[in-house]
Amino acid sequence: MDYDILVLGGGIGGYVAAIRAAKGGAKVALVEKNHIGGTCLNYGCIPTKSLIRSAEVLDTVKNASDFGVKATGAELDLESVIKRKDNIVKMLTEGVEGLLNANQITIYNSMGNVKDARTVEVKDSSGKSLDLTTNKLIIATGSVTTIPNIPGVDLPGVITSKEVLNITDLPEEVCIVGGGVIGLEFAYILNAFGAKVTVLELLPEILPKAERELVNYLLDSFREKGISILTKAQVNAIEESEPGMNVMFYHNDEEKTLQSGLVLMAVGREPNLAGLDALNLKRNSSKGIIVNSSMETSLPGVYAIGDVTGGVQLAHVATAQGIVAAENALGEEAKFNSNSIPYCIYSKPEMAWVGLTEEEAKEKYGRIKVGRFPFTGSGKAMVYGDTSGLVKMIIDEKYGEIVGLHLIGPEATNMIAEGVLARMLEATVIELAATIHPHPTLSEVLMEAAHMTLDQGIHYI
Amino acid sequence: MAVEILMPKMGMTMEEGTILKWVKQIGDEIVKGEVVLEIQTDKVKMDVEAPADGVLLKIVAAEGSVVPVNTPIAYIGEAGETVAEEEQPASVADSSSAETAEEVKTHGPVKATSSVDSEKCKATPAAKRMAAEKGIDLQNITPGSTDGMIRVKDLDAVKATPLAQKIAHDQGIDLSAVKGSGVHGKITKEDLLSDSAIRSSDDEQSSVTPLAGLRKVIAERMSLSWHEAPHAFISLEVDMTAMANLRSEILKDLEEKTGNKVSYNHLLIKVVARALRDNPAVNARFIDNGIDFSEDVNIGVAVAAEEGLIVPVLHKADKLNIEEVVLNTNELIEKARNGELVLKELEGGTFTISNLGMFGITMFGPILNPPEVGILGAGKIIDSPVVENGNIVVKPIMTLSLSFDHRALDGAQASLFLSRVRDLMESPAKLL
Numbered sequence: 072m073d074y075d076i077l078v079l080g081g082g083i084g085g086y087v088a089a090i091r092a093a094k095g096g097a098k099v100a101l102v103e104k105n106h107i108g109g110t111c112l113n114y115g116c117i118p119t120k121s122l123i124r125s126a127e128v129l130d131t132v133k134n135a136s137d138f139g140v141k142a143t144g145a146e147l148d149l150e151s152v153i154k155r156k157d158n159i160v161k162m163l164t165e166g167v168e169g170l171l172n173a174n175q176i177t178i179y180n181s182m183g184n185v186k187d188a189r190t191v192e193v194k195d196s197s198g199k200s201l202d203l204t205t206n207k208l209i210i211a212t213g214s215v216t217t218i219p220n221i222p223g224v225d226l227p228g229v230i231t232s233k234e235v236l237n238i239t240d241l242p243e244e245v246c247i248v249g250g251g252v253i254g255l256e257f258a259y260i261l262n263a264f265g266a267k268v269t270v271l272e273l274l275p276e277i278l279p280k281a282e283r284e285l286v287n288y289l290l291d292s293f294r295e296k297g298i299s300i301l302t303k304a305q306v307n308a309i310e311e312s313e314p315g316m317n318v319m320f321y322h323n324d325e326e327k328t329l330q331s332g333l334v335l336m337a338v339g340r341e342p343n344l345a346g347l348d349a350l351n352l353k354r355n356s357s358k359g360i361i362v363n364s365s366m367e368t369s370l371p372g373v374y375a376i377g378d379v380t381g382g383v384q385l386a387h388v389a390t391a392q393g394i395v396a397a398e399n400a401l402g403e404e405a406k407f408n409s410n411s412i413p414y415c416i417y418s419k420p421e422m423a424w425v426g427l428t429e430e431e432a433k434e435k436y437g438r439i440k441v442g443r444f445p446f447t448g449s450g451k452a453m454v455y456g457d458t459s460g461l462v463k464m465i466i467d468e469k470y471g472e473i474v475g476l477h478l479i480g481p482e483a484t485n486m487i488a489e490g491v492l493a494r495m496l497e498a499t500v501i502e503l504a505a506t507i508h509p510h511p512t513l514s515e516v517l518m519e520a521a522h523m524t525l526d527q528g529i530h531y532i
Numbered sequence: 533m534a535v536e537i538l539m540p541k542m543g544m545t546m547e548e549g550t551i552l553k554w555v556k557q558i559g560d561e562i563v564k565g566e567v568v569l570e571i572q573t574d575k576v577k578m579d580v581e582a583p584a585d586g587v588l589l590k591i592v593a594a595e596g597s598v599v600p601v602n603t604p605i606a607y608i609g610e611a612g613e614t615v616a617e618e619e620q621p622a623s624v625a626d627s628s629s630a631e632t633a634e635e636v637k638t639h640g641p642v643k644a645t646s647s648v649d650s651e652k653c654k655a656t657p658a659a660k661r662m663a664a665e666k667g668i669d670l671q672n673i674t675p676g677s678t679d680g681m682i683r684v685k686d687l688d689a690v691k692a693t694p695l696a697q698k699i700a701h702d703q704g705i706d707l708s709a710v711k712g713s714g715v716h717g718k719i720t721k722e723d724l725l726s727d728s729a730i731r732s733s734d735d736e737q738s739s740v741t742p743l744a745g746l747r748k749v750i751a752e753r754m755s756l757s758w759h760e761a762p763h764a765f766i767s768l769e770v771d772m773t774a775m776a777n778l779r780s781e782i783l784k785d786l787e788e789k790t791g792n793k794v795s796y797n798h799l800l801i802k803v804v805a806r807a808l809r810d811n812p813a814v815n816a817r818f819i820d821n822g823i824d825f826s827e828d829v830n831i832g833v834a835v836a837a838e839e840g841l842i843v844p845v846l847h848k849a850d851k852l853n854i855e856e857v858v859l860n861t862n863e864l865i866e867k868a869r870n871g872e873l874v875l876k877e878l879e880g881g882t883f884t885i886s887n888l889g890m891f892g893i894t895m896f897g898p899i900l901n902p903p904e905v906g907i908l909g910a911g912k913i914i915d916s917p918v919v920e921n922g923n924i925v926v927k928p929i930m931t932l933s934l935s936f937d938h939r940a941l942d943g944a945q946a947s948l949f950l951s952r953v954r955d956l957m958e959s960p961a962k963l964l
Contacts, residue, residue, distance in 0.1 A: 406713075470698045472721070497693030497714075497721055 074100045076400050077191055077205035079183045079346070082109020083116075084377035084389030085211030086167055091397035092209075093174035100203060101176050102183035102193055108164040109213055110378075111386040114233045117163060119256055121156035122236070123417050126263035130419070137456060147264055149239050156236065179203070184346045185210075188370050207372050207400040210347065210360065211393060214340035214378035219248075223309030228316050229334045232257065241266050242332020246318045248306050249337035250277045252416050255293070257335055259418035262298050269329055271304040271320055273338075281414070282428040282477040284463060289422055289479060292459065309334055342379045357381035364406045366396035374400060388412055411494040415484040420460045423487035425494055426475035429465055438468040442524025444516050446480045448531045451511040457481040462520040464500070471499035476520075482513050489517055500524050534609035535584040537568060539593075541601040542875050546573050547656060547683065551597045551605065555579075560588045562608060569606070574749045576873050587611045598681065600656040655682035692719035699724050746839040757902045761818065765897045766946055767933040770954045772913050775799055776928055778960050782854065790859050796930075797833075797887050798858045800910055803956045805829050805849035805857075806963055808883055811949040813941045815882045817903040823940050824903075832881035832901055833861060835868040842868045843901055845881040885910065895931040905940035906949070909933040 076092040078085045081103030089101045106113045135142040181193040191203045216231040218224055232253050245261050247254045250272030262268045278286045304322045315332040342359045353361045353369040359381015366374045374396035377389030398405035416422040432439045445461040446452040460480020467474050476490035493503050504521035508514050522528050539549050552570040567579040586608040593605040607615045655670050659682045663670050692707050696719045700707050712719035743751050786794045808815040808829045817824045829850040832843040844864035867873045884901045889912035898909040916929040936946045956962055
């Protein structure tokens, strides 16, 4: 065998698995056809957050007078925004390559074609085919954007989240097809960059799995910014018009047309199964590779992690699963626990949650208690200049288990980590309430919400 | 300054005592040395004497309370003197004495009003100290015993999430019996649910009598013995003809002298004491990973008292003549049955004899009485067919079984001892 463990795909799940495997003493190869870092670093998490940060700075500068700062003539320089994003991506991907090298992981910059559970065909730098043999295989090929079968989706003005990251010429009107997390984040970004944004969502609800109260708060805030969000809107066709395109859709049983200079397809992502046919792995209804809690597929010694499993498509889930797969491939025992996965939306306001919604909690636990604490009760939020949003904490009445924690507001995505840790360690509301939080910080809202949940609220009635 | 009366520590293993009765009441004048109250340790009833002259100012632990050792239970001072708050005990372990006993509440700025209310915690001083050192919140600890008192061992045992601890406490689940699936084997809620799911199938928790008092002590000591000492068992048969003759010869004479009947058990004690003297390897105690060969031969005699097994100790048994063996043993058994034994009469054993012959038992494997390394089980004497010189004859046979701690001695030494016992019983003249 050439390698103990071969990882197919160098995204955030794959490269983490490779490093963990190498740290465990295995001889490891990583096969990546494109850029190390995958979707997350190159076309997803990191670049979008870079654009969002630029949007925030623009917003802050525009509102500088609120802070007693005179700043006039603030405007967006989209080319520089993209350049900044590119620099960050470059630094990160180079950093990851450095980590891989430091861990003596052999990188093959090639498409990997799996011949059987122990053999992966790659092309070397000269283009020659090469069969790599490995003891264990970790599939981390990620996902690709789903392009719905709609007439006109191949028009040049119809793009995906990948292309939009490099847009330097933003049209006045943008239509986003799909109101999921990706669609909403781009709605926020492109709106902040000055476009008139309309989101068309097929389902009757935006973010159906998130806490309704907070979603409504988010949508109200989006609408205040001028973003239109239509649900039960089914796109039928996209046609060229002068200028731009016409997006034709059904809404409330009516056929409607939307004029748009750019159509962003954000209906979802599907498992990338390229090069895996020979394995004939069992797959689920969303085309994902079926795995057990050890991340092992229907073939012993073959693991699959991240988006290619068709499960929760989040970078941090892929990372966690990558570590579990690597540990099992090393002969250690690890299980992936999906109880406490944090979900984040990086718009303004930010939204983040872990655990069950109030409705789900009621169904599962029967007797629950809910505590809310708004950011208007936080001194630090006032200082920060953003008191929008709230924390909603849901506990099981009997033992005080933190069943769900939902945040919307400033730094929600950073602060949810505490809730994840609390759930992971099974801290109850008592421990969270008794935990000393630094003052003044935004994080105090979690402690305050815990007090509220116990009917012992201090800074809120 | 008022003087504290502390719950005394009466023996190495004593962790707590129960207040049985306040002989003196608040306001009573007391002379140093007078009995102020009666307590019950895990072994015996004891009187607690006044450490100073004065007036009984305050009683902080009501009758029935279980109090850790070295914890103040009352104050003696001058008439009219008041006991300062800080002089009051940190903890007194009994909910029935809530009015007089100040209980420690573990903190947290929040006290919930609902069922997730912070619990009041009862803990031994050692447990409190350890909890403070290790930063353990006692509120999260599930007491390992039924009295609700948190002990050091409970702290050591904790490897469960706060949520799992709360559920376990609420549902009375013994965490030590649950296998944890969390990080580093930590017990999570899920582990408990699957575990308690099994328990709830018979759903008759109320029919379980919680361990208490002597039963609890026996349970703990037997578990400890069985877990720690690798037991090995040997047995042999003894021809009791000579013993029977000896007994009938001395029976009448001794009865006249002592007013007591000499039993085979008395004779067995006498013989075993001698055999122990001859085989010091068996007359030993396994302590702190070492063997303490005892100078004295102190034989414990297992007695079935009403509350359970109790083992009074016949000290220096090898130095006693048969008359003394009869008298002293009978006295100890009588005291054991009436709960009148003092601590001295329960400590220091180097070997134990357990006789189940009166129940018709012929042979059994007794569990060692730690830290002793040997225990002899005597069975019923049965007239049995024995081959002697090619003929089958009937003889009174008793089976003797020896359990020994294989850490301390080997089969050869144990066998030498046991065959020495047989030898002496079959030829009692060798006792001379």
